[in-house]
Amino acid sequence: MIVSIDYESDTPLYTQLYDEIVRGIASGRLESGENLPSVRSLAGDLGINLHTVNKTYQLLKQEGFVHIHRQKGAVVQAAGSLPVTDAFRARMDRKLESLASEALCRSMREEEFLDRCRSAYRSIRPQAKDTHEGGKEQ
Template sequence: MFIELDFESKTPIYTQLKHEIIAGIARNEIALGEGLPSVRSLAADLGINLHTVNKAYQQLKQEGFILIHRQKGVVVNPDGVTPADETYYADLKETLRPSIAEAVCRGMSEEDYVSLIQDIFKEFKKGEKK
C-alpha cells in the first residue's frame, strides 16, 4: 500500500490518509478483506503521530470501510462498503455544493465540470493514480 501525504496541504493529515485508503480500495490496490498496518506501524512508516492514524481509522470504521478486530487487527471490510442510499446522496450533494459554487464563480462551465468528474471516475475504474 502506497500512501502519499502532503504535509504542506491545508487538508488535515488524517483526512488525507482516509482519502488515500478509500482511493486504494476504489482502485482495487487494497482488496476487500485485506489487512491494513496497525496504527503504530503505519504512523511509524509515514512519520506521523499515531493519534492521526487512529483518527483516520476510526472515521473509516464509522463509515464502514474497515473493521477493527482485537485479534485480527485492521481489515478492509470484506463485504465492501454499504451501497449509496438516499442519505449518502444527500451528504454527497452537500459536499459538492461548495465545489460547484466555486467553479461557477470562476467561470467554469457545467460541461467542463461534468467532464472533469467523468475523467476522475475513469481513473478509479482503470485503477490509475491521479
C-alpha cells in the first residue's frame, strides 16, 4: 500500500493517513476485501506512532470504510457501498463552506470553484461511471 504523508504539514498525521486510505478505496487502488497492513507494520513503514495508525483505523471503522477482524485485521469495504448519511452531508457542507469562504476572499469566480470541485471528484475515478450520484440514504 502506497501512502503519501507530509511530515511538515499542519494537517495531523492520522487525518492525512485517513484521507489517503479513503482516496485509495474510492479510486480502486484498495479493493473490497483487501487487508490493510497491520497497525505495527504500517506504523513502522511510515515511521509514525502505533497509536496514530490505530486512531486512523478506528476512524475508518467508525465511518464504515473498513471492518476490523481479530485474525484478518482491517479489511476494506467496497467503494460505493456506504450510504450518504446526514452526518456525512453535514461534514461535507462544513468543509465546502470553508473552502468557498476562502475562495470568495480571494475573489475566485464561482465557475472556477465549481470546476475545481468537479475536477477533484472526477480525478479520483476518471474511468468509472458516476455510480455514487444520489448516493444511498440511511
